[in-house]
């Protein structure tokens with residue numbers, strides 16, 4: 001099990017995506033071992049800065065001089081001891097067995113035994129930046145931003161939230177079933193769900209994994225975070241025809257088609273568009289789908305609404321993809337901001353209104369992008385008004401620690 005976890009961590013370190021790497025490697029593993037491996041890999045990625053702080057505490061070698069495989073094995077061992085209730089002797093023995101060579105083994109053994117014997121003194125809230133960066137494992141640039149925007153208590157809440165396992169939400173496919181009958185059907189398959197407050201057709205999973213149910217295969221629901229479901233509901237207030245120009249894998253397009261929109265979906269990537277098309281089929285939806293670069297689309301008509309669910313840093317989903325937080329740096333945000341502006345300028349020619357949605361709340365990708373455009377107040381239907389959003393300059397942001405959602409931003413642009 002631990003060897004698979006280490007292999008996954010090494011692949012992710014070389015640029016892999018955590019969900020994709022885990023999905024592939026876990027296919028070859030006994031089903032009962034998958035929760036342990038997933039927890040170990042995702043935990044190490046989430047808590048990397050804290051684990052490295054502990055390793056530096058005891059290591060006579062600088063972290064960048066430790067071989068990557070040995071460093072990842074050490075991170076795993078410390079994570080198991082600190083957060084996974086593995087008996088200490090077993091965590092040490094199994095971690096030492098992961099590395100080759102007597103010198104490496106005694107190095108790992110020594111650090112883990114010191115970690116067990118001696119308490120690491122992690123930075124406390126008296127040093128807020130160090131506390132967020134190391135104790136709560138947040139990139140320093142991101143910790144600084146939180147401290148500029150919020151008091152330390154809220155920053156701490158955000159850091160803990162983004163280091164936790166995210167909730168799973170389902171969107172009921174109203175074209176095929178009703179909320180009540182889906183709840184009953186899922187219960188028969190051992191999945192317990194609860195209705196989301198203020199958001200119709202949204203269910204939160206309390207127990208079980210809905211990904212292996214017949215209800216999923218039969219297209220009775222789509223797995224989609226509450227923040228993305230909110231985007232669909234906002235769009236539902238604007239017209240009844242939409243061009244979703246960054247559509248794959250089809251979450252928002254399919255939502256709008258379920259609501260009754262005529263939907264045109266395009267994406268720059270053919271493999272990703274194929275994924276969207278298979279989702280539309282499963283859900284029983286007819287959606288006109290085509291490959292197009294939103295920067296140079298071969299579109300000949302105008303739409304009342306264009307949806308731009310733009311490529312972005314994904315800093316609002318680092319609880320799902322924790323490797324992202326170690327890859328993104330502010331310079332990268334500036335590059336993305338240029339692309340986002342270019343996409344918006346390009347598609348504004350085809351739409352009366354453009355709904356801009358991103359799974360990030362960084363200023364480069366929100367305020368800075370939108371400063372060149374005419375922004376309108378977002379229309380919020382029904383009970384969505386009761387959801388506690390954050391709002392600045394007509395841009396709406398989810399408050400993830402209040403509604404347990406992704407960190408998303410929404411804005412409506414007019415000509």
Ligand SMILES: C[S@@+](CC[C@H](N)C(=O)[O-])C[C@H]1O[C@@H](n2cnc3c(N)ncnc32)[C@H](O)[C@@H]1O
Nearest residue numbers: 246247248249250251252267268293294309311
């Ligand atoms: C955030 S994802 C969209 C998620 C989707 N709307 C959903 O709800 O399932 C962004 C998408 O934009 C696509 N993309 C990136 N650059 C693009 C471009 N220049 N034109 C069109 N699509 C692009 C990516 O392939 C990716 O599928």
